[in-house]
Amino acid sequence: MIRVRLPTHLRRLAGSGAEVTIEVSGPVTQRSVLDALEARYPMLRGTIRDQVTQQRRPFVRFFACQEDLSHDSPDALLPDAVAAGTEPFLVVGAIAGG
16 A cells, blocks of 8 residues: 655545555556546546646645655656555645745
């Protein structure tokens, strides 16, 4: 089981707690995790990534094992600790401003 930690606004939309668990079959990548997350919580479609291009939304970041994975390829393997469920995949709402 993959652990995914969501920001407050997405928790409310999904009606979930801070952390959800999802099952991913095959390689554990950003794409496979987000596909499984959106399949379980369809109300999140289009909020984390664009529905057409599948690109990450501008003010959303991804972290795992204290690393910023936001600019990694969506098909790059996530760290082993995430795949094993010992560390969560973090979806973080970025803040902009001056």
